[in-house]
Amino acid sequence: MxxxxxxxxxxxxxxxxxxxxxxxxxxxxxxxxxxxxxxxxxxxxxxxxxxxxxxxxxxxxxxxxxxxxxxxxxxxxxxxxxxxxxxxxxxxxxxxxxxxxxxxxxxxxxxxxxxxxxxxxxxxxxxxxxxxxSGGGEAQEGFTAQILQLPGGQLIVGAIGLVIIGVGVFHVVKGWRKKFLEDLRTSGPGAVGKAVVRLGQVGYIAKGIALGVLGGLFVLAGVQSDADKAGGLEDALKTIQDQPFGAVLLILTGVGIAAYGVYSFARARYAKL
Incomplete structure (x- = not known):
């Protein structure tokens, strides 16, 4: 061998x-x-x-x-x-x-x-x-500033943003179409129940939205060559808060992220490992 x-x-x-x-x-x-x-x-x-x-x-x-x-x-x-x-x-x-x-x-x-x-x-x-x-936003801004100094830095930062947006869209689709069930035991003794399915749907969609906004911040940072436009998860959540009816949207997003947390407990038990 x-x-x-x-x-x-x-x-x-x-x-x-x-x-x-x-x-x-x-x-x-x-x-x-x-x-x-x-x-x-x-x-x-x-x-x-x-x-x-x-x-x-x-x-x-x-x-x-x-x-x-x-x-x-x-x-x-x-x-x-x-x-x-x-x-x-x-x-x-x-x-x-x-x-x-x-x-x-x-x-x-x-x-x-x-x-x-x-x-x-x-x-x-x-x-x-x-x-x-380091604070999530500060760390991301420092990271983005270093990349922007590289040749083609704006394109790299924009590409990172598009990848994050893609991951966000993937999460939304995974939640909406219940694709996360492929990761869990869905049949036999101790199979996952309907409540976990609903938590997974809400959680994946909410997390996907937050990631999509985060990716958008990176794209904006790349387009404007301004590292301050990038940020971490809290910056993405603050961006949601700044929208019309932002407080309500942010509460719904927070509840959705918490739902993903509860789903993760179920995943600890039902995950295919």
């Missing part, structure tokens, strides 16, 4: 292990907690009584300040790290159950998820150890 084959065998064996599966489910639950907090902070933002940034960093900060927050954050970091590893293995070795013609797209999607969960795991560990992260 070659070195590459041995590495692939070891990776698949690790992915098939019960401990990694369990920890990956913990990762989904941790994601649920973060989305619940973000949804709550978004509603607070809409009512003018915000107690923190309505973003992943803001959610982690809120969790760190809660009783037992450090322990919860370490658990979240481990679970999110396991979930990242799970998806990275899929990206490298292939996604089981995906058609051959769609395997490349499935691997790219798995890689994106792996990177996202790895970043969240890192941030959770950083907050758990007493550190802090």
């Amino acid at each position: 070659s070195t590459a084959q041995s590495a692939e065998h070891a990776a698949r064996r690790a992915q098939d292990s019960a401990p990694l599966r369990t920890l990956a489910r913990v990762g989904y639950a941790a994601s649920g907690v973060l989305h619940l907090i973000i949804g709550f902070l978004a509603v607070q933002l809409a009512t003018g009584d915000s107690s923190g940034s309505a973003s992943e960093s803001g959610a982690l900060q809120q969790l760190s300040e809660a009783p037992g927050g450090a322990v919860a954050l370490w658990v979240a970091a481990i679970g999110l790290g396991a979930l990242a590893l799970w998806h990275i293995v899929e990206a490298l070795l292939g996604v089981p159950g995906s058609e051959s013609a769609k395997q490349t797209a499935a691997r790219v999607k798995a890689a994106g998820k792996g990177v996202l969960y790895a970043v969240l795991a890192f941030l959770a560990g950083r907050y758990a150890s007493g550190g802090s992260g």
Whole structure:
């Protein structure tokens, strides 16, 4: 057996292990907690009584300040790290159950998820150890400013925005058409119920809208060559708030993001792993 084959065998064996599966489910639950907090902070933002940034960093900060927050954050970091590893293995070795013609797209999607969960795991560990992260909007603006200085920087930033918009549209379609059910056990003992389906629909659509607005900010930053136009999730939510009937729209978005959080708890149980 070659070195590459041995590495692939070891990776698949690790992915098939019960401990990694369990920890990956913990990762989904941790994601649920973060989305619940973000949804709550978004509603607070809409009512003018915000107690923190309505973003992943803001959610982690809120969790760190809660009783037992450090322990919860370490658990979240481990679970999110396991979930990242799970998806990275899929990206490298292939996604089981995906058609051959769609395997490349499935691997790219798995890689994106792996990177996202790895970043969240890192941030959770950083907050758990007493550190802090840069504000989501400030970090994105600094990142965008660096890219704009590169040759073709405006096009790169605009392309990033279009990709984020595409991810947002994907979430909306996935929610509307109930495509997320492909990720869950929908038959047999302990199958997912109708309430989870509704939560998934509302959650995916709300999250998709927020991502679409976030992507739009990046496109605007690229078109105007102005890093200040870019931002993080809270900036996207504030953009929603600035629209006609913005407070109502933001409350609905916050409730939808919280619904995605509750759905993530169900996903921790019903996910196909």
